[in-house]
Amino acid sequence: MPGISAGPVTSRVLGGAAAPHPTPHLQQHLEQSPEQRRAADIIRLLMLYRPLLDAFVIDFFTDGLWAQLPPAWQPALASATPVQLAGLLGGRGGPGAAWPLSLLAFAAAARALAFPRGCPGGSPRPPCQSSHLHPLLRRHVKPKKQHEIQRLGKLLKRLSQATGCERVVDIGAGQGHLSRFLAFGxxxxxxAVESDGRLVGLAERFDQELLWELGKSKGLGNKRPSLQPLIPRAPQHVAGRLDPAAPWGEFLLPPDPPGPGPTAQNPLGGPGGSEDGGQVLVTGLHACGDLSPALLWHFARSPTVAAVALVGCCYMKLSTTPQPPGCPLGYPLSTSVAALPGHQLSYRAREAACHALEEYEGRLRGGSPHLRAHCYRAVLESLIRAADPAKRHLGLQPGRKAHALSFPQYAHLGLPLAGLDPAEVPLDSGAVGAMLEQQHKVVAFCTLGQLLAPAVETLILLDRLLYLREQGFHCALVPLFNPRFSPRNLVLVAARTPLATVLAGLDKDSEDGDSSKDEDLGEAESPREGQSPHSPGHRP
Structure with a gap:
C-alpha cells in the first residue's frame, strides 16, 4: 500500500519546533496510536479552515465567499490559471504564481493528512471492457463496475482462502453484479441481500440468463485459455433491509415496501452460526450512508462473521446525532474520535468528502467547459435569492449538460424549477455580467474545497478503522480501485485473524489484471514482510 505517515503531520508542515521536554499534552499525543494522531491532526486542520469547508459554492455571490478568504491568498488565486490550480490540488509541478507560504502550507497539510488513494496509472481515458472478466459476466455491467467487481472479488477470494470461509454475504447487492462474479466466476x-425488491427480481433474471447461456454454450471460457470457465452456481437472493439495532441473530427486516415473497431470513443464521454451521464473509460495495457503519456494528457483534470488506459512499447521509446506548451508528463510531474536541462534521463537509478529486484535477488541467457550471449555479442562486429571499438551496438541476449552454439558456431552464418566471428576472444586466466574469474566482474557491475533501474522507474512514481496532480486530484500508474511475476507492478490510497474507501481493493482482490491455487498473503496493496488518497503510 502507499505509505501513510505515522507522525503528527500538521505540526511538521505548518511549523512549530518540538519542546525540549514533552508537555503533558504532548506526552498524551505521543502515547496515541499513529491513527489516533492522524485523526487529531486532521481535526485541527479542519477546525482552522471550517468556514471554507462548510461553505456552499452556490452561495459564492450571495454570501461574499471570496472576501472571506485570507487577504494574502486572494491576489494569487485570482490570477492563477486552471493548470496552476491543478498543480496546487495534486501537488505536482511548481506554482505558476507567487503563492503565499500560508496557502502552500495549507495545501501541503491537506494532502499529507489524507490517505494515499493509489497511483492512477495507465491511460487517463475511461476504463474499457475488462478482458479478464468472462464475457458473460460483462453483460449489463458498465466498465467502471467491471473494474470494481474484479478487484474486490479477488480480495474476497483471498479473504476466503485465509479464513477458510466460502460463504459470502453481499449487503446492498443491487442488480447482483458483484455476487454474480463471486459465485459464477x-x-x-x-x-445477495438487497432492500429493493425490483432489483432482486432483476438480479435473479440476469442469473437465469447466464445459466441459460452456460447451458447453451458449454462455457465460453473454454475457448479462452486465459479465462477460467464459469461455474453454474447462482447466488441466492434475499429481499430485506438491514436492521442496525437488532440483535445479531435477527439481521434483516422485510423489504420496504414488503414484497410478495417469503419473509426475509437472516443469512448469518441464528445463534448457532450460519446455515451450514460455518462462518461467513460480509461485503458491501459502496454501501450508502449508515449502511456502512451498520455492517461494521453487526460484524463486531456477530461471531459467525469471520471478515468484512467494505467500500462506503454517500457520507452526507450518515447519522450524526447521538445514538441509543450500545448502538453506535453514523459518525463518529469510535470512542477515540468521539473524544476529540471539534470532531463534528457538517452536512456540507461530509458531502465534500464524496467529491471526485482526480476528475476535478483533470478538468482543471484540460480547461474543461464543465468548470463553468459552478459559476452558473452561483449566479442563478443570486438571482433566485434576489427575487425571493425565502428560496434558498432548492437543489435545482437544470440539466446534466448545463455547461454547454449560455447562461441565459441555463437560467431559462433553472428559474422555472424555482417557481420563477424568467421573463421577470433580468438576465442581461450588468450585475449578471460582472458575476459571470468572476468564473475564475469561483473555480479557485472550489479548488480549495477539493483540497480538504480527501482529509474529511480520511477522518471518516479512520473513525471506522479505530472503532474496529477498539473491538480487537485486525484491519486495514486498501486503495483497491483506480481513483480516476472509482472516487470511493478505499476498501476497509477487517478480520478476526491477521491480514498479512491477504494483503501481500495485491500489487501482483493488479499486474496480471487488465492494466496491459484495458489500462483500467491502478497500482496498489502491498505491505512488506513483517509489517503490521493493523495499520491502515504501510510505508513502502
Missing part, C-alpha cells in the same frame, strides 16, 4: 457460495 470464483466459485463462492453467495447470498
Amino acid at each position: 470464483l466459485g463462492l457460495s453467495v447470498t
